[in-house]
Amino acid sequence: MTARVDHLVTSGTFSLDGGTWEVDNNVWIVGDDEEAIVVDAAHDADAILAALGGRALRAIVCTHAHNDHIDAAPALAEATGAPVLLHPDDLPLWKQTHPGRAPDGELADGQTLTVAGTRLTVLHTPGHAPGAVCLHAPELVTVLTGDTLFQGGPGATGRSFSDFPTIVDSIRERLLTLPPETLVRPGHGETTTIGVEAPHLQEWIDRGH
Template identity: 60%
Template sequence: MNAETNPTIDRVVTSGTFSLDGGTWDVDNNVWIIGDADECIVIDPAHDPAAIVEAVNGRTVKAILLTHGHDDHIRYAGEFRELTKAPVSLHKDDWMLWHDVFPGTDPDNAIADGDTFTVAGATLEAIHTPGHSPGSVSFHLPSEGTLFSGDTLFQGGPGATGRSYSDFPTIIESIRTRLLSLPGDTVVRTGHGDATTIGSESPHLDEWIARGH
């Protein structure tokens, strides 16, 4: 591994379903792979473990990081862990969602605010951003000017807060205090859909609050 080589960031889009509160919806998820030719970290290995393993392409998976515990993001994390032998990490405040999907088991590690994960000479920092779920976490990769926001911040506004364990004022506070303070040119790579930037989203905070969605 060459520490002076910037890590690559690859996206795999997978398709499946999201279920909560008695409803089920079709969704496409962004799976993010950060690494070099030898090793990588995978964020949210959703729906299609075989396709993600193919994209990993023989590299050592150092960690499986989950931005939150909704079933579209975690349901196949157990299978992906078996395929890669990599530990799964999830913020403790979302472990109840893990237990709904994997009764009687726990993730390998609990993510805490400020935790760091090193891969390919670069460091990801965990930022606790509750609201979409209590244990939602975003991962900041400052060396690449990139934030992996999960379902906390999207192009056009905050993630959904109309279901169990979610709270609109909490997600607004997380975005306002933890994310919009990042440099404006920070690229926001989301859990679903297209990327955006902090600078593109920050002017619209008051609009989101007025909409209350």
């Protein structure tokens, strides 16, 4: 059976540097009717379990460790036995949310995850967070970008652990080199494509997010 990308929106809060904001997060489920991986277990483990519908969960992949992307990861792991995977550069952020519970495994640039016969390649894209990653699934014409690239520009870089020149370099070198028809499925908001976003790189730099 061909793999697909299912989409769930969950709601909660994002907290960093002493502030807290209400947020809606995209949870992406990649797989078929038998097995899946979850990208960013945000806010509501029960809702994610319901969306899985009994499929075997092979991994819980964290695009980065801001609390709104990982707050439900331990509960989902406990319910399913799936490992939580995170790039080690984001461990300092992870520990702010889950000080007593380490991730189960590491993500590395160039690593390949396979689910339902479909390969997802890990792209290390620091900037929004030091260990931010994107997942490129060429067979699905999709890149899951977390908070690195959105419809309309880069992720925010105004808080701790983030850097604007770094995120621009990541987007330029790792994402805008993908085929223009590639769907960009971000951590918040609407889906876009590489071809739609690529022409605006200089505008983003001039705005200096």
